[in-house]
C-alpha cells in the first residue's frame with residue numbers, strides 16, 4: 001500500500017509539514033465522541049435488508065452517520081509527522097457497522113438517483129475503495145470494476161497518471177470494464193487532494209462511461225480535492 005499522504009498538488013506538500021498543516025491541529029483521537037450504543041431500529045432494518053426506498057428517512061441516515069463517525073479512528077503522525085490519519089478499519093471489524101456503512105451509502109444512492117439515473121457500475125479505487133465498493137455495487141444492483149495501481153491488471157488496460165507527493169503515479173482499468181454509455185459511480189474511502197479520484201474519473205470517461213457521481217466516506221475539506229472533480233461529490237461523514 002502506498003502512503004496515504006501521496007498528495008501531489010502544492011497544497012498536498014504542505015500536509016507533510018507539521019507547523020503549516022491544518023491536520024496537525026485537528027482534534028486527536030482522544031477528542032472523539034464516544035461510540036454511541038447500537039440503534040435497535042437500524043439493526044433490525046439492516047438485518048432484514050430493506051431496500052433503501054423502504055424506510056429511508058433522514059433520521060435513519062443521521063443515526064447511521066453518528067455511529068460510523070464514532071468508529072473512525074484518528075491516528076496522529078501516521079504515516080509521517082503532521083498527518084492525522086483517518087483509520088476506517090474499525091468499521092469493517094464490526095458486522096453491524098459494516099452493514100451501517102453499506103446501508104447509508106445505499107440510502108444516498110436511492111435518494112440521489114432516479115430510476116433512469118441509477119449507476120450501472122460502481123468503480124472502486126485501489127485499495128481502500130475495494131473494501132466497500134463491491135458490497136455497495138451488489139446492494140444497489142450494479143456491477144463493480146476496480147481502478148488499480150499500474151501493473152496489477154491482466155489483459156488490455158488503459159492508463160491515467162496522477163500526481164503524488166513525490167512525483168507521478170499511474171492508475172489503470174481493464175479496457176472492457178465499462179461499456180460505452182454505462183452510468184458510473186466512483187467510490188473511495190477518502191478524498192484528499194482529489195488527484196486519485198480525478199484520474200479514476202478520466203479513466204471512466206476514456207472508456208465511454210458516464211460519470212454520475214463520486215462517493216467518499218471522508219473528505220479532507222481543507223485540501224479542496226472536490227474542486228478537481230467534474231461530477232457531483234458526496235461525502236458521508238464530516239472530517240478534518
Ligand SMILES: O=P(O)(O)OC[C@H]1O[C@H](OP(=O)(O)OP(=O)(O)O)[C@H](O)[C@@H]1O
Pocket residue numbers: 001002003004005006007008125126127128129188189190191192193194195196197225
Ligand atoms: O485525494 P488524493 O490526494 O488523491 O488522496 C486520496 C487517496 O489516498 C489514499 O490512498 P493511497 O494512495 O494511500 O492508497 P491505499 O488506498 O492503497 O492506501 C486514499 O485511500 C485515497 O485513495
Ligand SMILES: Nc1ncnc2[nH]cnc12
Pocket residue numbers: 004005006083084085086087190192
Ligand atoms: N489523512 C488521511 N487519512 C487516511 N487516508 C488518507 N489519504 C490521504 N490522506 C489521508
